[in-house]
Amino acid sequence: MNHIKFLVLAITGALLVSCYSDEFLNPLPDSAIVAETFYQTDADVLAGIIGIYDALQGVNENTESSSIRFNRGIQLEYLLTEHRSDNTRSKTLEGSRADFHRYIVEPENIQSEDYYQSMYEIIFRANSVLSYIDNADEPNVAAYRAEAKFLRAYAYFNLVRLYGPVPLVTAVVVADDKESLFTRKPIEEVYTQIVADLQEGVSNLSNGSKSRASRAAAQGLLAKVYLTQPTPNYDGARAMCEAIVGSGEFSLEPNFSDVFYNELNDEVIFSIQYVAGNPDESQGFSSEFTSYRRQGRQDGLNIVNPNLVVDFNTHGGNRTAASFAAFGTDIQLPIPENAEVIKFLPEGSDISDRNNPSYGSSPANAGNDWIVLRLSDILLLHAEALMAGGDTTNNAAIDSYMAVRVRAGFDPVADRPSVLTKNALLLERRVELAFENHRFFDLLRLGVAHDVLSNHANEKGYTSYNIRRLLLPIPAREINLSDGLLTQNPQ
Amino acid sequence: MKKQLSIFNKTVRLVLCLSVMVFTVSCEEAFEFELPEAGSIADLTPPVAAFAYIPDAVNFRTINFNNLSTESTNYIWDFGDGNTSTEKDPSFTFEAGEGTYPVTLTALDANNASTAITVDVVVQDVFVPLPVEILNGDFDGGSSDWKFASFTGGTTNPFNSSSDGSFTNYDGSDNGAKTKGAKWTKATSAGAYLSANTRYAYQAILVSPSIPSERTVRYILEYEYAIKTPAEQAGVAPGGNRIISEVLGAHFADGADAVASEPISQFIATEVLGKTSHTTVEQEFVANGTGEMAIMFYAVTDVDVYIDNVKVYAAD
Numbered sequence: 001m002n003h004i005k006f007l008v009l010a011i012t013g014a015l016l017v018s019c020y021s022d023e024f025l026n027p028l029p030d031s032a033i034v035a036e037t038f039y040q041t042d043a044d045v046l047a048g049i050i051g052i053y054d055a056l057q058g059v060n061e062n063t064e065s066s067s068i069r070f071n072r073g074i075q076l077e078y079l080l081t082e083h084r085s086d087n088t089r090s091k092t093l094e095g096s097r098a099d100f101h102r103y104i105v106e107p108e109n110i111q112s113e114d115y116y117q118s119m120y121e122i123i124f125r126a127n128s129v130l131s132y133i134d135n136a137d138e139p140n141v142a143a144y145r146a147e148a149k150f151l152r153a154y155a156y157f158n159l160v161r162l163y164g165p166v167p168l169v170t171a172v173v174v175a176d177d178k179e180s181l182f183t184r185k186p187i188e189e190v191y192t193q194i195v196a197d198l199q200e201g202v203s204n205l206s207n208g209s210k211s212r213a214s215r216a217a218a219q220g221l222l223a224k225v226y227l228t229q230p231t232p233n234y235d236g237a238r239a240m241c242e243a244i245v246g247s248g249e250f251s252l253e254p255n256f257s258d259v260f261y262n263e264l265n266d267e268v269i270f271s272i273q274y275v276a277g278n279p280d281e282s283q284g285f286s287s288e289f290t291s292y293r294r295q296g297r298q299d300g301l302n303i304v305n306p307n308l309v310v311d312f313n314t315h316g317g318n319r320t321a322a323s324f325a326a327f328g329t330d331i332q333l334p335i336p337e338n339a340e341v342i343k344f345l346p347e348g349s350d351i352s353d354r355n356n357p358s359y360g361s362s363p364a365n366a367g368n369d370w371i372v373l374r375l376s377d378i379l380l381l382h383a384e385a386l387m388a389g390g391d392t393t394n395n396a397a398i399d400s401y402m403a404v405r406v407r408a409g410f411d412p413v414a415d416r417p418s419v420l421t422k423n424a425l426l427l428e429r430r431v432e433l434a435f436e437n438h439r440f441f442d443l444l445r446l447g448v449a450h451d452v453l454s455n456h457a458n459e460k461g462y463t464s465y466n467i468r469r470l471l472l473p474i475p476a477r478e479i480n481l482s483d484g485l486l487t488q489n490p491q
Numbered sequence: 492m493k494k495q496l497s498i499f500n501k502t503v504r505l506v507l508c509l510s511v512m513v514f515t516v517s518c519e520e521a522f523e524f525e526l527p528e529a530g531s532i533a534d535l536t537p538p539v540a541a542f543a544y545i546p547d548a549v550n551f552r553t554i555n556f557n558n559l560s561t562e563s564t565n566y567i568w569d570f571g572d573g574n575t576s577t578e579k580d581p582s583f584t585f586e587a588g589e590g591t592y593p594v595t596l597t598a599l600d601a602n603n604a605s606t607a608i609t610v611d612v613v614v615q616d617v618f619v620p621l622p623v624e625i626l627n628g629d630f631d632g633g634s635s636d637w638k639f640a641s642f643t644g645g646t647t648n649p650f651n652s653s654s655d656g657s658f659t660n661y662d663g664s665d666n667g668a669k670t671k672g673a674k675w676t677k678a679t680s681a682g683a684y685l686s687a688n689t690r691y692a693y694q695a696i697l698v699s700p701s702i703p704s705e706r707t708v709r710y711i712l713e714y715e716y717a718i719k720t721p722a723e724q725a726g727v728a729p730g731g732n733r734i735i736s737e738v739l740g741a742h743f744a745d746g747a748d749a750v751a752s753e754p755i756s757q758f759i760a761t762e763v764l765g766k767t768s769h770t771t772v773e774q775e776f777v778a779n780g781t782g783e784m785a786i787m788f789y790a791v792t793d794v795d796v797y798i799d800n801v802k803v804y805a806a807d
């Protein structure tokens with residue numbers, strides 16, 4: 001009888017120990033929707049596809065400010081690209097957003113981490129839909145699959161250019177399969193996957209949508225991938241560009257400003273859509289690009305560097321007035337110090353009075369679309385493909401180059417060069433596509449990133465610059481989660 | 492008393508029992524000597540040494556190294572000739588010049604784990620001479636860009652602008668008709684006819700300098716010239732009708748100083764083929780130590796003489 005209390009003690013102990021590993025404290029609620037039960041019909045699969053675009057779109061910082069719980073999609077991309085080129089900078093030097101233009105991004109940087117996670121969120125959602133794609137109606141399966149793979153390729157293309165070799169996950173894996181989740185794969189292998197995914201898009205997608213993946217979008221992205229991959233495929237890139245131009249579905253907007261303020265216009269091939277005033281569907285970058293009368297959370301981001309203004313003055317043509325503007329006392333300077341981007345002004349903006357601009361009723365919830373691909377980019381890629389790494393006298397290349405310049409107000413005869421050089425092409429891309437997150441990738445692709453950016457850093461006194469800064473560090477959080485599997489880039 | 496003892500016994504047994512339990516659970520940790528490494532995780536990511544290098548733009552012997560090692564904090568460089576460095580991104584000058592040097596980088600982390608990599612660094616003189624652009628070399632712009640800033644005791648007029656230049660365009664293509672050129676006459680001649688009206692065409696150029704006992708940089712001054720035949724115009728100057736082209740070893744503001752200086756190279760053109768029948772001269776010269784040089788043309792002639800399409804470019 002005396003032993004009963006020990007028995008009770010022992011049983012209680014045993015229970016305490018065993019409870020821990022038991023799942024009965026965390027049962028799966030019958031009413032919960034999980035992937036296995038969600039994808040039943042064609043409409044469910046389509047909803048999953050739309051969900052991938054949602055990850056791409058990201059959540060507006062002005063609406064949901066928690067950096068822990070929300071990904072920003074491509075809304076912070078200008079920090080990782082334009083700020084790290086010679087185009088733009090942050091006005092203030094405070095905070096982690098001001099690290100990019102000075103080349104001092106550390107593994108702990110929250111915006112870099114957010115972008116990395118956003119891209120893998122796209123990849124995760126794409127992989128998830130792909131594993132249930134057969135539940136869609138048979139005639140739609142091939143197109144749905146190609147659409148998911150297009151978006152996955154887009155995310156990997158961004159990752160591999162910014163972070164170098166990255167883990168290549170092409171199926172849904174369980175959280176403790178760390179080997180698959182955190183083993184970095186060689187750049188060549190990542191590009192092989194990107195090319196395969198995009199080729200599926202070229203074969204199985206059709207044209208028609210500009211806000212969702214289309215054949216032209218896959219062709220355009222593939223052309224850029226062909227030119228960027230370690231061994232460029234110039235013929236492939238040329239063929240892709242010619243297919244887009246030959247489709248006859250796209251044309252340059254006669255008025256440069258309409259490219260940005262007439263959404264889904266004839267020039268746009270693929271854009272990410274936002275809705276003004278809608279907290280769930282709006283973007284925050286438009287407000288961050290203001291500074292003189294700031295509408296964003298920072299003192300002004302994507303502030304235009306004077307050396308870009310110099311290039312605009314000589315090569316911008318009518319694009320200059322539609323690309324950036326100086327405010328306040330900066331107006332008097334021949335080369336403004338702190339000009340602001342005006343390609344993405346929020347709805348209802350009026351900047352005609354440069355001392356008193358206004359930005360509409362909800363600048364923090366802006367609806368300007370983010371253009372990923374447009375025809376002038378493709379035309380210049382066509383010229384680049386024909387140049388095949390050198391200068392060219394090829395007329396087709398110079399025709400494509402001139403089509404973009406003529407729209408900008410240059411003379412088709414007097415301003416036509418007999419030889420198109422790499423520098424001229426790079427300069428044209430700089431002013432045509434300024435603030436659209438192309439410059440950094442252009443410098444990398446054409447092999448002059450270190451030359452141009454080391455000079456730029458010297459000139460601006462960014463002493464932390466070195467060749468290692470061309471790759472962003474892998475976010476520390478990912479390395480911590482990987483149990484030592486994920487390696488860091490050279491620091 | 493017995494009851495008390497019994498309670499005492501039970502209490503003792505309970506306490507003993509509990510103590511044994513506590514001890515068996517806690518002993519291991521409570522009495523273990525706390526090592527400094529306790530609780531730490533082994534470093535599973537050893538350093539990986541890697542580097543790239545870029546030759547310096549000014550001196551090809553100086554190599555700027557870019558450290559691409561990962562998981563490392565300390566570095567030891569061995570440049571293969573006994574010289575070492577512990578900088579992260581050193582620059583090193585291989586005084587012996589061109590050649591292949593095995594350079595070893597050892598990357599260490601704070602645990603002194605290390606790996607090394609040896610790369611054969613190729614030091615190569617990939618010198619490309621500065622290109623020289625002659626301004627108004629085709630004389631389409633009249634006499635602009637060919638004048639001295641001043642000329643003590645003389646004129647800054649460089650020549651007579653002429654429509655009797657070469658049939659060849661500046662880019663080498665055939666124009667099908669005469670282009671513009673530069674002309675000298677007896678009145679503007681030097682030599683026996685030297686006067687305050689003697690004209691000199693002058694242009695300063697910047698070339699890649701030669702470096703003594705290391706690099707000799709050769710350039711070519713090219714131009715076309717024509718001298719009228721006796722049938723076209725009579726007269727021969729003392730010493731023959733001729734055009735003199737000179738390369739000078741400095742920049743001159745005053746024409747009088749330039750004329751008084753000793754030219755680095757001189758060519759005397761004497762071929763008489765007639766107006767617009769041009770002969771091409773390729774006059775090679777060696778760049779001086781500063782790279783600041785100039786070209787100068789003048790004539791000694793009784794008849795009209797012409798030059799056109801003046802160019803300067805690196806030899807070979």
